Amino acid sequence: MESFGRYCNLNIDKMEDFGRQLDEIGAFPMSLPPPSPHRIEIEHLVRRSIYQKLGRDLPRTAQAPNPLLVNISARHCHLTPAAVEALFGPGAKLTPMKWLYQKDQFAAKETVTLIGPRSRVISNLRILGPCRSLNQVELALTDSIALGFDVPIRFSGNVAGTPGCMLMGPNGFFEMNEGVIRAAPHVHMHPDDAAFSGVKAGDFMKLKVGGPCATTFDRLFVRVDPEFKLEVHIDTDEGNACALQPDTPVELLK
Amino acid sequence: MESFGRYCNLNIDKMEDFGRQLDEIGAFPMSLPPPSPHRIEIEHLVRRSIYQKLGRDLPRTAQAPNPLLVNISARHCHLTPAAVEALFGPGAKLTPMKWLYQKDQFAAKETVTLIGPRSRVISNLRILGPCRSLNQVELALTDSIALGFDVPIRFSGNVAGTPGCMLMGPNGFFEMNEGVIRAAPHVHMHPDDAAFSGVKAGDFMKLKVGGPCATTFDRLFVRVDPEFKLEVHIDTDEGNACALQPDTPVELLK
Numbered sequence: 001m002e003s004f005g006r007y008c009n010l011n012i013d014k015m016e017d018f019g020r021q022l023d024e025i026g027a028f029p030m031s032l033p034p035p036s037p038h039r040i041e042i043e044h045l046v047r048r049s050i051y052q053k054l055g056r057d058l059p060r061t062a063q064a065p066n067p068l069l070v071n072i073s074a075r076h077c078h079l080t081p082a083a084v085e086a087l088f089g090p091g092a093k094l095t096p097m098k099w100l101y102q103k104d105q106f107a108a109k110e111t112v113t114l115i116g117p118r119s120r121v122i123s124n125l126r127i128l129g130p131c132r133s134l135n136q137v138e139l140a141l142t143d144s145i146a147l148g149f150d151v152p153i154r155f156s157g158n159v160a161g162t163p164g165c166m167l168m169g170p171n172g173f174f175e176m177n178e179g180v181i182r183a184a185p186h187v188h189m190h191p192d193d194a195a196f197s198g199v200k201a202g203d204f205m206k207l208k209v210g211g212p213c214a215t216t217f218d219r220l221f222v223r224v225d226p227e228f229k230l231e232v233h234i235d236t237d238e239g240n241a242c243a244l245q246p247d248t249p250v251e252l253l254k
Numbered sequence: 255m256e257s258f259g260r261y262c263n264l265n266i267d268k269m270e271d272f273g274r275q276l277d278e279i280g281a282f283p284m285s286l287p288p289p290s291p292h293r294i295e296i297e298h299l300v301r302r303s304i305y306q307k308l309g310r311d312l313p314r315t316a317q318a319p320n321p322l323l324v325n326i327s328a329r330h331c332h333l334t335p336a337a338v339e340a341l342f343g344p345g346a347k348l349t350p351m352k353w354l355y356q357k358d359q360f361a362a363k364e365t366v367t368l369i370g371p372r373s374r375v376i377s378n379l380r381i382l383g384p385c386r387s388l389n390q391v392e393l394a395l396t397d398s399i400a401l402g403f404d405v406p407i408r409f410s411g412n413v414a415g416t417p418g419c420m421l422m423g424p425n426g427f428f429e430m431n432e433g434v435i436r437a438a439p440h441v442h443m444h445p446d447d448a449a450f451s452g453v454k455a456g457d458f459m460k461l462k463v464g465g466p467c468a469t470t471f472d473r474l475f476v477r478v479d480p481e482f483k484l485e486v487h488i489d490t491d492e493g494n495a496c497a498l499q500p501d502t503p504v505e506l507l508k
Binding site: 241 | 399
């Protein structure tokens, strides 16, 4: 049980760090309590603990330093502070509505209207916070076809030469000259996760999804950062193609 | 070159049969010429011919009795003659707008409006002909989420216990008590194709798709019929998830 305890404490430490950091920065209203450990993290601890109590060898998934979470990213945008002010008024800041799995990341209460090249629109495009140094809209291919965009597949932040769009908020318009992409499916990894899987940043892995629409995504881009928690991001086309549900079996393969 | 000639003639024979059949049945106006051989069929013949001329062994794809075509099925419906008359008026028949790859199958000029459970609608839902003995609406999961349906994954024709919907046409409404499905990805095979791949009706195969969004569909349902041409049907979520283009490499695996 010792390692179970250590693991638990580590998470509580992280949460305390997180809370302190928010207080110190004071960048946005504390409208939400700090995020609790995700169900999948607790399951991982319980699974390890049970195997150890039974004196049985841990299966490979339980040997991994962290549990694997696969999340579907619906269409959304990342904005600069200047874009937020143009859209929502001088001094406006994003308000956290829901904490995401990656540290400090949140879905904001604020949304914008995206106006595409044929004057077709997507209403209520969610903004993810905190603000970044780059404006980026992430659409699934189904969204981009509906809007009339020819949107390339890119890694986040790599927006040179991509199409732009017009955003509309309650305070006015903001024109993006570029930055509309289809985000390539990717996995966020802590260096411990990358070491366990034998991969490095920039590699590709496979994500095997089971269930009635079993699908393997053969080019999952690997991102590694000490701040990252192990999480795969796929878009709504990919998530709906494999009919991903909370209990769908998932596996990372090299 | 002998087998090339035979292969070609076989296709011409089929087209002549097809034309005759249409004349004899006279079930719908001959608004379109009979379908020409698909580009992929001609490429298959050329590839075989070139390998033979060069005296080289045929690669496995060229040894296959037929070329592999993967087509994306956008949302659509199949209707009974009674439903067509209710929607388009007494005596109304479907008019072919575009021939599909499978024999006698066509996209009709006629479309309907689908009204979902939350009064959300999909306009211009294409009808595929000819009429069937069963009404069935096939949606991608993205469509069904947008409409507010909880749509199960089913094989075509297996509609017991599925949700219904209301259809609207220029002559009136037609209520379906059941029949809204997400069609499971499947492959149509001639018995020669099934024999070549070592599978039988009801088995599952894998479809490996290459390119920048390389994806493997691990549960492709096998359908076999002497009338079938080798063709995989995936829906728009699946097609957009793997970013399928006309030149994307595809492979059937057992």
